[in-house]
Amino acid sequence: MNDSPRCIKWPEAKSKRLLSTPILLLIVLQTLPFYFKCSDYLTSPGPQPSYINGKIEHDPKFSVFGVLRPDSTEAGLPQSFIKLETSFPMNEYPDSNPVTDASVRLCRLENGVAADSFLFEYTDYGSYPDTLFRHAGFFPKGGETYRLECSKPGYSTLQAETTVPRPPVIVPGSMSLTPGRLRFQVMKAMDAYLYEVVLLGETYYQSERFLRPESGNVSVSINLDMSDGSPSLLLLYAFDKNLAEYLSANISIKPNIYQSDFSTVQNGYGCFGALNCSWYDL
């Protein structure tokens, strides 16, 4: 019995070496990242931009989201509100940035001239879902135009205008409710640009939005999902131009992109708009 070690002949050895080299290299390469702490590797800043050119300091402005609406809560309180915040620099990142001490004034305009004035206050009435600027006696009407002015020392005065749409009206005789589909037409109104249809039932909820066409009435056709019951109430909302534009805009989650002022207001950001509402039993 020969116990001497087995010798590999040269061609076989060469072949083995050639085939094993890439595999060995692969193993080494694949394990390299694990020689570094993952936390260091994945969360350290890494290479920074070679230079920073131009203005990157931020000049804070008001950021507003205000909605005027004629309807009221179940308690009879007005639904209109002005939500006021400020923009903030990139490196200060609060979840919200509410402004509570600004002067928020609404003026009803007639032929471009202020006819009435309402001072909104930062108030929690207890029954509202959010603490915002509100006015207990403010009930706008369809067709009225309002100007908003928000001011606070250190900030440019934010200004914006909106016209409250008239209540949306379904064209008489146009409604057709069949199993699985609801159709009707909304009479075209010049001051409404976007409609939202909300269908409610005991366990039913469905919501869809429709843009106003260039000409003619708004044709609404909704496929009903009856697996969650059936709708018994139809709520029809009409949005003014500002809200229509703001709510139908695109939000990009991509970082490092350029977005010009995302705003329907002057000297600030955000939206000041209005809506009106009608409801129908089904």
Place this chain on the structure above:
Amino acid sequence: MKTGWILFILSLPVLVTAQSRTVSGYVIDEHTGETIIGVNVFIEGTQKGAATDGNGYFVIPGLEAKPYTLRLMHIGYQKKAVQINLSEGSRLLKEIEISPAVLETEGVSIVSEKSELADPAIESGHRAITAKAIRRIPAGNNDVFRAVKYLPGVEAVDPFSPLYAVRGGDTGENLILLDGVPIYNPYHFVSSSGLFNVYALKKVELMVGGFGVEHAGRNSSVLYITTREGNNQKLHGEVSPSTTRTQAVVDFPIGKNATVMLSGRVFYNMVSRFLMNSPSYFYDFNGTLTWKLGTRNRLSLRYFLSRDDMDFQSDTYFQYLGTTFDTDIFEDYDFRMKTIWRNQAVSGILKTILTPNIFLQTQLYGSFFSSQNFSSYDWNYETEDGTRLKLFMETDIRSKIQDTGIKSVLDIYSFDWNEFKAGIEWKYNRFENDMLINRYSEGAVVRKPGLLSGFIENKVELGLLSIRPGLRISQFKPQTGWRTEIRVNGAYILTDRIKLKAAWGQYLQPIISLNTQEYELSQYLDNYYPLMQAEPSRSVHSILGAEWQAGQNISCSIDLYHKDITRTYTYDYNVSQKEALRMTDKIRAGDGEAYGLELLIKGDIDKISGWISYGFSRSTRSFPHVMNGRTYLYDYDRPHTFKAVVNYQVHPALEFSGALRVLSGEPKTLESGVTFYNYYSPLTNQTSVYPLYITPEKNNIRMPFILRLDLGLKKRIRKGFGADLAKYLGAKDAYLDVTFANLLFLLRRNVWFYINDEGTLYGIGSNYFPEYGIGYSIQF
């Protein structure tokens, strides 16, 4: 009247009857019967000669009525001499067969040979890559679009997208032709690669600027892809199986005069399908039938088909993430991305030799593209302090394009100093665009423009100087009136080794693509849109270049270019909220400029081949709605680029290859401030918010430079699984392909974007780990 004079001058040489003799013919591969592009054909004892064009056809006019010896030379083939006698008149030769060189020493290089796209004798900026070179680029995935990004003047738009930008142009300004048929968005979404199976390709050529009037409709570049005709001697093929992707090609003769080539690829992501319940696949298919009709006519029928299908739903994935990271943040997060792309092209090409001096090519074609890209995010989360966060986005972008037409091109070789070309094209387009944003759509808009165009160009050689003026006229309906484009190319032989070149040309583009790269995480395709009423986008190219031979097998070139973008358009989602939702209202006109320098050294020395390039460039844009019209750096502006591809062929059974890219970072917008976007429910009268990043400056920073090194190895194998499989299939050879990519990963240079956290920028890239690949290719 002015146009009339130009037409007269351009066609003057044709009006003179040629009295001299001409010799012409096809040159083919002795083993496969395929025509060969770029064979140099010289008349012994004279200065006269020509190179075979994209059809493998050469013409040498201006000869006397006597016997001559033709000498044929090509780097990959053995030399050959052919005796001809022109005493009795001009000769159209039977196909001349030449044999491939004994050793397979063809390396990787970019070559400049006369083709259907370009005439490198007078044009600069022409780069041609053989299919073999594409396959040798490590980590190139056998992909045309990854390969062209190694060429000077061509830039990737982001780490994942197959789109590319040329010399400061937009991605939608690149004309892509498959055997002369325009292909729209020839990309696979699923693998972020090109549609074209490199196994089916003969050559890929790119003109990065200053191209002649034969090709039009795009402002930046023309990519011309030529498919193989097929083997007319025997059955030949190659297959590369792998766990996720299989590609194959087979070609064979039918009778004595016809050949067929069929190729296809299939990709199926099994991990996605079985672990995430999300189907994800693509396939593509190429087929060609080439039929010789006597010695004067060749008919080719070509068909191309591809489909991508992906439907990603988040449920399984986020459930996995939530469990892994022990978080409930994904509980109310719905995300779906559904993409269906189809591409189809069919064409019939008839090539006719009317006389030895006159060559006519007529092509009937149809190109059909459709895409549906649906994505939806719906995320709701309430923080501990009661703040309601929300993100809702839903887009469904649909596009259908039909491009059908007929074109004829006539080549006339009147004298050895003159080549005249004229053509006419009629096309009918149908564009259907539908954009559903956040569940609103105005429905599909169908536009049916038509195009009638004609061109003439005349290349004249006056001693050391060559000049080629060209004129193109076109009418883009429904617009009225004719538009002209004048382009001139010139070359001057300074010494035996140095040639100077210049080009100037006007370029019009009547269709534009929508810029969605600031909205989509990665823009994968161009949504094309015809300018029915607006003026076409327009640019003017001015180019100065020089070429010189630095050695027997090393050539260098340098190009200086300036592109005056006098009219361009953009379409941006994020600046359009004040507009109506119709696309026409979102298109904004602006202008721009691009200029630069490109140095290219290419060589094939013994066992080493490849190319090295350096590019300097600058590109800017200006739009009235962006920063009040102030000029800003263009999104793909990279001032310095260094690219190298090298192949070392140890012997025919073993070769190594490497690819290096060092690129300046691209401009990006570093946001300076944040506001909140409010989602609003009129029913509850409540808002939910999502942070909205804002900045007064576009492209105010430049990203870090990019560094990437990839290495590859190809070895013929005689043992193991691949060899056994080859033996089982009765194949000739089996090769092992090994790729080591992203070897400099520890430098983490390929930053894609930054996230700012309290003033510190955290780069998010695509290069955290090295990549490797092992595969077999089996040839039979």
